[in-house]
Amino acid sequence: MQKATTPSPLRAAGQTSVFLLVIMAAALVAGGIGFWLGKYRIAEADLAAAARTAPPPAADPSAARAAADIDAVAARVGALQAEIMRINALGQRLVEMAGLDEEEFDFANPAPAGGPDEAVLHKTSVENVAQDLAKVLSELDDRKRKLVLLETLIMERDLKRHSTPEGWPLRIGGVVTSKFGYRRHPITGRRSMHKGIDIAAKHGTDIVAMADGIVIFSGRKGGYGKIVEVRHANGLETRYAHNHRNLITEGDMVRKGQVIAKLGSTGRSTGPHIHFEVRRNGEAVNPMQYLDLSKKSRVARL
CATH class of the missing domain: 1.20.58 (Methane Monooxygenase Hydroxylase; Chain G, domain 1)
Structure with a gap:
């Protein structure tokens, strides 16, 4: 039977010292960890407070420039x-x-456009x-x-x-029956100057303005019967005479192609027709140069 050994006083003292060293080391480690944790928490709180009180960080210059662009x-x-x-x-x-x-x-x-698939593309x-x-x-x-x-x-x-007068003074139809120049007057039989042309047409046919202008006279005037006079640019004036009825009054503005009267046989006239006259600076000129004579029927009697 083995005897129980009793630790010597020296050995017991050594064991006690080691135990104390272990406890001291553990205390130091625990204290160090606590110190660093506390320091970290304090630093974190300081950073949070600084973030709340500090101005916002400066914007990236390149990003600001891109936004402005x-x-x-x-x-x-x-x-x-x-x-x-x-x-x-x-x-x-x-x-x-x-x-x-x-x-x-x-x-x-948009206008039609296109291009080949193999076109070289460049960075934008x-x-x-x-x-x-x-x-x-x-x-x-x-x-x-x-x-x-x-x-x-x-x-x-x-x-x-x-x-500028051009076209035809009637809405439809009409044949030139007497031209500009000297002729035998159809009523007196005497040789006299005819200062316009006569265009025969159906009674009541629409008479239209040969150009834009202003009406300077609308009423009766001697042998003209009922007449409309229109002044245009460049000193030109057109006259439409022997009308059955005038549809515009003095001072009216008229447009090219506007109906201004109805064809008749008032004044010194032998039948329904329009006496069409053109004057430049007050002097009568041949109206034929302003007429559209593309239809042969319009000059069949000349």
Whole structure:
């Protein structure tokens, strides 16, 4: 039977020292961990407080510049759309004024376009897009000025054309029965100057203005019977005589092709006809140069 050994006092003291060292080390570790945890929590609280009180961080300069570029491009796109709408409206008006084919000059839809699939594509930047838009806006402004000038030229052309007598003084029908110049008067039989031409037609036929102008006389005048006198541009004046009834009064503005009287046989006349006369600066001139004689029936009796 083995005897129980009793630890010596020296060994017991060594074991006690080791135990105390372990406890001290554990205390130091625990204290260190607590210190660092406390320090971390304090630092975290300080950071949170600083975040609440500190001003917001400065924005990235490149991001701010990109945002400003995008805003500039958006503004230019808006201006571009507005200019396109104005030019489309102006172009459509010019197409109508010039009598062009609306299908060929279509301002309501984009122009046809296309390109090959193998086209080389280049990287696009906001700066390049802004430059392209600025160039397009400049070109649109130039085109708009030219279209406005073209509109003015077309209007002046139309005004000049409409203010110069041309065409035919009757809505339908009519045959020239007596020309301009010396002739035997149909009533007196004497040789006299005929200052206009006579166009025979059905009684009551519409008489139309040969050009835009202002009525300077509408009423009866000697052998003319009922007569309408219209003044035009460039010192020209047209007269429509022997009317059955006048439909306009002095001071009225008339347009080319507007019905101004009904054909009759008032004044010194042998039958229904219109005496058509053109005067330049008060002097009678041959009206034949202002008439459309494309229909042979109109000159069959000359």
